[in-house]
Amino acid sequence: MDVTSYVLLSHEQALRRRMDIVSNNMANLSTAGFKREDPLFHEYVEKSGGPDAATRTTSMVLDYGTVHDTSAGTFQVTDNPLDVMIEGPGYLSVQTPDGGTAYTRAGYLKVEQDGSLTNAAGMRVLGERGRPITVPPEQASRLTIGDDGTIRGPDGDIGRIAVTVFDNEGSVDPRGDGTFTGTGGRELTAEQTKLRSGGIEGSNVQPIVETTNMVAILRAYQSSMRMAETLGDMRKSAIDKLGRFG
Incomplete structure (x- = not known):
């Protein structure tokens, strides 16, 4: 040849x-x-x-x-107060079945019977400093999520959803299940976080x-x-x- x-x-x-x-x-x-x-x-x-x-x-x-x-996808209204979209850069942190950490932009969230806040795939959503968020079962149906990611129930604040950003997006790789792996991420503060509840981010x-x-x-x-x-x-x-x- x-x-x-x-x-x-x-x-x-x-x-x-x-x-x-x-x-x-x-x-x-x-x-x-x-x-x-x-x-x-x-x-x-x-x-x-x-x-x-x-x-x-x-x-x-x-x-x-x-x-x-x-670039961000469009906001799709679901009328579920637990569904969120990140406005701006960053990812929600979730715990993988093997105990590791993955990242996602898909904001379908729900509360399991044991009170764990999870994504649609059943992975636990992580809060500040990588700690899983647990909701008191009796408050599960009366939750709201603030712009800074704070989850509030009838009795007060329960926790805050962490948003992680990567200065080098080249280190973020898709896993194939709607989540990503990444290295070198940093957690945003409450002042830097901007979430929109009641819907999710669509594909871009x-x-x-x-x-x-x-x-x-x-x-x-x-x-x-x-x-x-x-x-x-x-x-x-x-x-x-x-x-x-x-």
């Missing part, structure tokens, strides 16, 4: 990766708190052979990962944009395939002529 074929193959692999990511974005159009992703590619430069190898290079595409779009995926991206990727892939076919025809023609000359 010559250098041109390697470059075309590199391009087609990058297009396939882009299509996978766009398809995943579309599949999560209705997922609460989902952040659309974009592929991240780096240029890989390979030196060519020959007497002028020091000056001749070939550029190919290297799949470097993905980056998620941190824009279907028209993603559909346009799909069409552009398909056309680019078709162009690459046509170029590969043209190069193949040129090789066949050259071999044919050389065979007749011999």
Whole structure:
């Protein structure tokens, strides 16, 4: 396989990766708190052979990962006083089944029979300094959540939902269940926290944009395939002529 074929193959692999990511974005159009992703590619430069190898290079595409779009989704009213949306950057902290910590923007919250405040997946919501929040069962149906994340019942404050931000969003990776893993996060103070109750944050995926991206990727892939076919025809023609000359 010559250098041109390697470059075309590199391009087609990058297009396939882009299509996978766009398809995943579309599949999560209705997922609460989902952040659309974009592929991240780096240029890989390979030196060519020959007497002028020091000056001749070939550029190919290297799949470097993905980056998620941190722009906010729209507020979707649920009329559930426990549902919240984070206004601004940050994530709700939840406790994973193995005792670790994960982060989410999906604000579907509920109180379990034992009084634990959990998300839709049953993971316990963490309050200040990483402590799980427990609600007295008799107050579970009469709770409100303030703008600063403070949970209040008929008898007073119960706890405050923690919001964690990451200065480097590149350290935040999706887990695949509506939650993220991350390192280097810091907890916001009550003054820095801004929650909106009575609804959740919708996905920030824009279907028209993603559909346009799909069409552009398909056309680019078709162009690459046509170029590969043209190069193949040129090789066949050259071999044919050389065979007749011999």
